[in-house]
Each structure stands twice: as C-alpha cells, then as structure tokens.
Amino acid sequence: MHGVTHHNEGDDARMDVTLQSSRFGEITVSPDAIIDFPSGLIGLGGHRFALLARSEESAFAWLHSLDDPELAIPVTDPWRFFDDYEIEISDEEADRIGVTDPQDTSVYVTVRAAAALEDFSANLRAPILVVGGTGHQVINQVPDAPVRAPMFTGLQETPTKAA
Amino acid sequence: MLIITRRPGEKIMVGDDVVVEVIEVSGSSVRIGIAAPKSIPVYREEIWEAVKAENQAAAAVEVDELPDDLPTPTRKR
Numbered sequence: 010m011h012g013v014t015h016h017n018e019g020d021d022a023r024m025d026v027t028l029q030s031s032r033f034g035e036i037t038v039s040p041d042a043i044i045d046f047p048s049g050l051i052g053l054g055g056h057r058f059a060l061l062a063r064s065e066e067s068a069f070a071w072l073h074s075l076d077d078p079e080l081a082i083p084v085t086d087p088w089r090f091f092d093d094y095e096i097e098i099s100d101e102e103a104d105r106i107g108v109t110d111p112q113d114t115s116v117y118v119t120v121r122a123a124a125a126l127e128d129f130s131a132n133l134r135a136p137i138l139v140v141g142g143t144g145h146q147v148i149n150q151v152p153d154a155p156v157r158a159p160m161f162t163g164l165q166e167t168p169t170k171a172a
Numbered sequence: 173m174l175i176i177t178r179r180p181g182e183k184i185m186v187g188d189d190v191v192v193e194v195i196e197v198s199g200s201s202v203r204i205g206i207a208a209p210k211s212i213p214v215y216r217e218e219i220w221e222a223v224k225a226e227n228q229a230a231a232a233v234e235v236d237e238l239p240d241d242l243p244t245p246t247r248k249r
Contacts, residue, residue, distance in 0.1 A: 032236050048213050052224025053231065069238035082230045083238055105210045119227060122235040132230070135223040146227075148219055156226050 026057070031079040036061065038075060044144045051135060051146050055080055058144065060117075069120060072137070084117040087131060090160045096136055097150040106145040108138060115139040121157065130157040 023040035030036050038059040049055045055074040061081075062070035068089060074080035087094045096116065098108070108114050117137040121130045134154045137146045176184060184192040190212065195203040206214050215223075 047211060050227050051213075051215070051220060053227045063240060067238075067240055069240075071238075080231055082227065083233070083235075105213070119230045120238075121226065121230045122233045122238060124235065126239065132223070132226050134219070135226070145213075146223070148215060148223070156222050 026059075026075045028075060028078050030073060030081065032071070032081055033061070033073075036073070041142075043075065044072075044139055044142060046144045046146075048145060050082070050137075053080065060084070069122075070117075072117065072119075083120040083122050084137065085120050085131065085160075087116060087118040087133065087136065090131060091133065091158065094133060095151050096138075096147075098147050099150065102147060106138060106147065107140050107143065113140055120160070126161045127159070129160040131160050132156050133158045 023043070025037050025039055026043065027035060027037045042059045044058050044060070046056055046058055050072075055076055057075040058072050059075060060070045061073050069083050069085050071081045072084045103109070115138070117139070118131045118133060119135070119137070121132075123129055132155075134149055134156045135146050136149055137144055178184065178194045180194050180196055182194055186192060189209050191205075191207040193205040193207075195205050197203075208214055
C-alpha cells in the first residue's frame with residue numbers, strides 16, 4: 010500500500026504519520042499525502058486522512074483515517090464508472106470549501122464494496138472534493154443523485170428499451 | 173429541546189456566530205435562512221442521515237481486498 014501523493018506546499022516540516030491500521034497493519038504516510046478534512050466525513054468525523062492504493066492506476070483506493078486506525082472507506086474516481094456524472098454545488102458551498110476551479114479539484118466517491126461486483130455501489134450524492142490537500146464531503150445538488158448507485162450494471166444484460 | 177416562537181423576519185442566534193432566520197411561512201412550509209461560519213456545514217437532516225448511514229456502511233464492509241483488474245462497464249465491444 011502506498012499513499013497517493015497530494016502536494017501541500019509549505020508544510021514540509023510535518024512528520025511522517027505511522028499507525029496500526031485494523032485492516033492493513035502498520036502503515037506510514039508521508040506528510041504530503043495527508044488530506045485534512047476540517048469537517049470530517051459526514052457523520053463519521055476524522056480530520057486527517059490519506060489515500061492508500063496499490064498503484065496510481067488502481068480503480069479503488071482506501072481513504073484511511075490517520076486518527077482512527079479502524080476507519081477506512083473505499084473510494085473511486087466516479088467518472089471511471091459513471092461517464093455522465095455531474096456534481097453541482099452552490100456558490101456559497103464552493104466558497105466555503107475553497108473550490109475556485111474544478112480543474113484543481115480531485116473528486117472521489119465512497120464505495121460500498123461487496124463480495125460480488127454486482128453488489129458494489131457508489132455514493133453519487135455525497136462526493137468528496139479535495140483541493141490543495143484539504144478535503145470536504147459535500148452534498149451534490151443535482152436532483153436525485155443516488156446514495157447507492159450500482160457500479161457494475163454494465164456487466165449485466167443491457168436492458169431493452171421499452172417501446 | 174428549546175422551543176421558541178418567531179415571526180417571519182425574526183432571527184435566532186446559536187452561539188455568537190450562527191444566525192437562523194425565519195424567512196417565510198406558507199401553509200405547512202417554513203423557509204429558513206441560516207448563516208454560519210465556513211467551518212460549520214449545514215445539511216438537511218434527512219440527507220445528512222442518509223449520507224452518514226452510507227458512510228458507516230462503506231466503512232464497515234468486511235472486504236479488505238478491492239478488485240484491481242476490473243471489467244470496464246462502459247467498454248464498447
């Protein structure tokens with residue numbers, strides 16, 4: 010497991026963080042891979058996380074708390090699975106979390122993993138936006154963005170459109 | 173729970189920084205304005221509850237190995 014690097018200028022003095030993950034054993038995260046979540050994840054808290062993945066190309070990563078060794082959530086790039094995914098947040102919310110340019114923003118969605126791929130789902134309602142080493146889980150204002158969107162429906166038979 | 177009667181245009185202070193204003197009352201609906209510091213996110217309760225439950229479920233999953241080699245759902249044959 011390697012922490013995916015996020016550049017966070019001016020914080021070189023910070024130390025590596027080592028913790029005993031309940032899932033992965035001892036993990037060490039370099040300071041520039043730490044993502045600060047000022048408000049934590051919704052309902053879960055946690056204020057420092059890191060993305061752990063086997064490689065930069067991995068479809069999934071674990072967003073692992075550095076404060077709670079038992080807290081880790083699978084995440085993915087939503088556009089890898091949902092071509093037409095859209096996120097809409099109010100200007101006030103964008104200002105609150107410091108998003109000025111979508112190009113500078115990394116987007117992840119949480120994943121409910123399962124034994125079978127068909128049962129994997131992603132939360133398109135509450136994406137995680139990371140800007141400049143700071144993360145916020147926000148509420149997507151696009152109407153009816155699902156909390157549990159099946160990720161591998163494409164594997165099943167293509168439904169025939171009703172006439 | 174503290175219960176306060178307010179009219180449209182009247183406000184409630186929560187601490188020194190959070191202002192809750194009754195904007196409009198119409199039938200069974202009440203429009204409420206909330207001004208809070210940037211550090212305090214504001215959610216509709218039912219959405220907050222749904223996302224909290226989903227976060228907890230995603231974090232509680234017993235799968236430790238996530239699939240790496242994935243069939244791509246959108247792949248054209």
